[in-house]
Amino acid sequence: MKTKDEQGNARVTPHADNEIMQEVKDGKVEKLAILFERYHVMLYNFFLRLTGNRNVSEDLVQDLFLRILKYRASYQSHGKFTIWMYQIARNAHIDYLRKQKDEAPLEQGWDQALSRERLPEEELETGQEIARVRQALDKLSLKKKGILLLSRFQNLKYREIAELLGCQEGSVKTTVHRALKELGKFYFELSGGITS
Amino acid sequence: MNCKKINEKFVDFLTGEADPKTRQEIQAHLAACASCREELESLSAAWTKLGVLPEEQPSNSLRTRFYTMLETYKQTLKQEKPAPGLKKLFAGWVERFWPRQPVFQFALSLLLLVIGLGGGYLLNSGKRGTQEIVQLHEEVQNLRQEMSLSLLNQSSPSARLSGVSLTSQIKSPSSKTVEALLSTLDSDPNANVRLAAVDALYLFSSYPQVREGLIQSLSRQTSPLVQVSLINLLIEIRERRAAEALKQLIQDEKLNPEVKQKAELGLQQLI
Numbered sequence: 420m421k422t423k424d425e426q427g428n429a430r431v432t433p434h435a436d437n438e439i440m441q442e443v444k445d446g447k448v449e450k451l452a453i454l455f456e457r458y459h460v461m462l463y464n465f466f467l468r469l470t471g472n473r474n475v476s477e478d479l480v481q482d483l484f485l486r487i488l489k490y491r492a493s494y495q496s497h498g499k500f501t502i503w504m505y506q507i508a509r510n511a512h513i514d515y516l517r518k519q520k521d522e523a524p525l526e527q528g529w530d531q532a533l534s535r536e537r538l539p540e541e542e543l544e545t546g547q548e549i550a551r552v553r554q555a556l557d558k559l560s561l562k563k564k565g566i567l568l569l570s571r572f573q574n575l576k577y578r579e580i581a582e583l584l585g586c587q588e589g590s591v592k593t594t595v596h597r598a599l600k601e602l603g604k605f606y607f608e609l610s611g612g613i614t615s
Numbered sequence: 616m617n618c619k620k621i622n623e624k625f626v627d628f629l630t631g632e633a634d635p636k637t638r639q640e641i642q643a644h645l646a647a648c649a650s651c652r653e654e655l656e657s658l659s660a661a662w663t664k665l666g667v668l669p670e671e672q673p674s675n676s677l678r679t680r681f682y683t684m685l686e687t688y689k690q691t692l693k694q695e696k697p698a699p700g701l702k703k704l705f706a707g708w709v710e711r712f713w714p715r716q717p718v719f720q721f722a723l724s725l726l727l728l729v730i731g732l733g734g735g736y737l738l739n740s741g742k743r744g745t746q747e748i749v750q751l752h753e754e755v756q757n758l759r760q761e762m763s764l765s766l767l768n769q770s771s772p773s774a775r776l777s778g779v780s781l782t783s784q785i786k787s788p789s790s791k792t793v794e795a796l797l798s799t800l801d802s803d804p805n806a807n808v809r810l811a812a813v814d815a816l817y818l819f820s821s822y823p824q825v826r827e828g829l830i831q832s833l834s835r836q837t838s839p840l841v842q843v844s845l846i847n848l849l850i851e852i853r854e855r856r857a858a859e860a861l862k863q864l865i866q867d868e869k870l871n872p873e874v875k876q877k878a879e880l881g882l883q884q885l886i
Contacts, residue, residue, distance in 0.1 A: 463673040603661035
């Protein structure tokens with residue numbers, strides 16, 4: 420795609436996600452590298468906030484891109500790529516939970532390393548705050564947590580989250596509203612009833 | 616609007632999805648209703664609080680694993696694909712070498728025209744051929760060099776890739792072409808273009824300028840893929856002077872462990 424920049428010079432703008440995914444669908448699978456570079460950090464952080472485990476989150480990102488390759492034939496280019504991508508992300512996470520249930524649960528809650536990192540004195544307070552937000556987030560139901568993370572961090576609109584989950588936009592909004600209220604309450608409790 | 620209706624709009628307010636009219640309505644209501652004000656404040660505090668969660672970087676192995684998976688998948692696809700028909704093969708070949716941009720399409724047409732006219736002329740003029748064939752050959756070579764040079768300077772990575780692959784058809788490159796290839800290897804922002812440059816330079820590895828450039832480039836590369844491919848090339852052409860550069864590379868603490876292993880192995884082969 421070519422456009423002109425402010426100086427009027429022709430330059431190449433990055434291709435839209437769906438154009439690239441369409442090429443992947445048509446057999447140019449190496450183009451998936453562009454989408455990987457665009458989204459893997461964002462997806463990693465999404466899974467990390469969801470599972471609290473770094474290794475699991477990396478596995479899930481890898482699993483997600485493998486699924487994109489496997490199911491590329493089912494991609495419809497008229498939809499927004501990220502909606503499809505997060506649909507697959509959600510499925511990958513659900514399958515992971517199911518598998519974990521069958522096996523003995525490994526670790527519960529946040530990576531020990533995440534909370535045990537040694538912090539300088541002045542960062543201690545922020546570190547504790549982060550740990551409390553994570554714990555409060557963990558107390559939410561999976562549905563509330565997932566939807567809240569999608570709207571807060573993944574740049575998805577309520578309408579898009581509704582499309583992704585196959586539900587009404589109104590119900591997404593209600594869930595976000597309730598999730599925030601609960602999160603605030605849990606955070607307050609974890610801080611020992613002291614607001615900061 | 617009553618409190619219930621206003622409440623439903625609060626989450627739109629937080630993400631900025633509310634239109635200006637709704638925002639005004641909400642603000643007007645808040646000015647008069649303390650309980651709604653409190654509700655929005657608590658939601659907004661929780662929303663902001665989530666912002667303390669830091670964005671983390673995944674480990675390097677995620678990227679390595681992804682590219683290995685992609686490569687394996689590509690290989691399986693290739694094996695599954697039936698051999699294409701002759702017609703398809705030809706069309707694919709033409710498509711691969713046919714430039715996308717009109718100006719290069721024009722240059723290529725001109726090149727073909729020169730070849731055609733020259734060939735016809737030579738066929739007709741029969742005997743005084745040899746010298747003119749040599750001359751024509753030189754002209755074609757020059758045109759190719761010019762074309763690859765201008766392609767290498769394009770802003771689109773795919774144009775630069777075509778530029779790199781075109782150099783493989785040049786028999787004896789000018790030092791300007793070699794320089795352009797080396798500088799592509801050193802500083803092209805796209806790793807795929809740099810990788811292609813490594814392959815292209817293999818053909819010219821008998822040139823001292825190229826060997827020198829390859830050794831020096833080793834310390835400038837950051838992508839593990841390019842590093843490995845460059846090390847392979849240096850071993851392949853048995854360039855002993857690269858040993859020093861390899862030793863330095865191994866000392867780099869941030870070096871990707873696979874590259875390090877490759878470099879250590881290469882060092883043994885070179886010494």
